Amino acid sequence: MSKKEKYAVGVDLGGTNLKLGIVTDDGQIIEKSALKTNADEGPDSIIRQIIKGINEIFLNNKFKIQGVGIGSPGVVSPEHGTVENPPNLPHWGTVPLGKYIKEEFGLAVHVENDANAAAIGEMIFGAGKDLNSFIMITLGTGVGGGIIHNRQIFRGEFGAAGEIGHMTINFEGPKCNCGSIGCIETYIGINYLKKRVSEELLEHRNSKIWNLINDNLAEVTPKIIQEAAEMDDEYAKFVIERMGLHLGAALASVSNLLDINTIIVGGGVAGFGAPLIDAITKNIKERVLTSIKNRVKVIPALLKNDAGIQGASALVFYKSLSG
Secondary structure (H helix, E strand, C coil): CCCCCCEEEEEEECCEEEEEEEEEEECCCCEEEEEEECHHCHHHHHHHHHHHHHHHHHHCCCCCEEEEEEEECCCCCCCEEECCCCEEEECCCCCCCCCHHHHHCCCCCEEEHHHHHHHHHHHCCCCCCCCCCCEEECCCCCEEEEECCCEEEEECCCCCCCHHHHHCCCCCCEEECCCCEECCCCHHHHHHHHHHHHHHHCCCCCCCHHHCCCCCCCHHHHHHHHHHHHHHCHHHHHHHHHHHHHHHHHHHHHHHHCCCCCEEECHHHHCCCHHHHHHHHHHCCCCCCCHHHHHEEECCCCCCHHHHHHHHHHHHHHHCCCC
């Protein structure tokens, strides 16, 4: 006799998009939807979007939902369900997100940092199932990181551990949304990447990217860059290799600090695939301690863009992960 399936709602709150799904306790997404985050409108608007999205996936479903898991950028207190100062969600401060969603639906609500949630998803359902420890990095509007050590998420003293995207790689670099200078996110976060490529294309008039965007720089996206690279466009391939250089430099420092040598790469920008993975691997190995070099392994996330949804749902099923 097979076990009875359990169901949870997983919410992946990103700087651009809000993704939601009904997930079984073995990680299968049986219904999902996506909305714009409306980040510039502040937390009240975002909370309304989360409520709207959950109501949409509840519509016509007959599953008994055990709870809601939410992965959010920023410093998260799983114990209190609060989210503090997410870098790509303006006008936020400290918001008791879990409290608002619990009051709306009367369900148990578990809130976790979004990259931590993705790491948990990969640990329970994906590329980290057979790993004891690994570092998860998520590449999207922001650059997030999650640290799994001995099959537990490492949150640090106040819940802010793993913010790899806000490691400084250039103390004279660009200003980051977090308030610092030269963060890795300012080089490979989607909005920064699009801006930089749009500026540089003026010096690369022969790039196939121009044809793909119909000469409209506002149409530059990671997907367009990837398509151009697959067409053997030299500039597009350079952009991906440079991303690998920047990420490799940051991740080498992380490996040297933590002695965790398996990196799982996920998020939308991870769609650059093998060229990006290879470039990251090459640049980490050039920079880590000699004793670590041959143990470094960089692998793609198995859950792809659904890692955040599945990881958030796992917070409901695996209470020990929820702080």
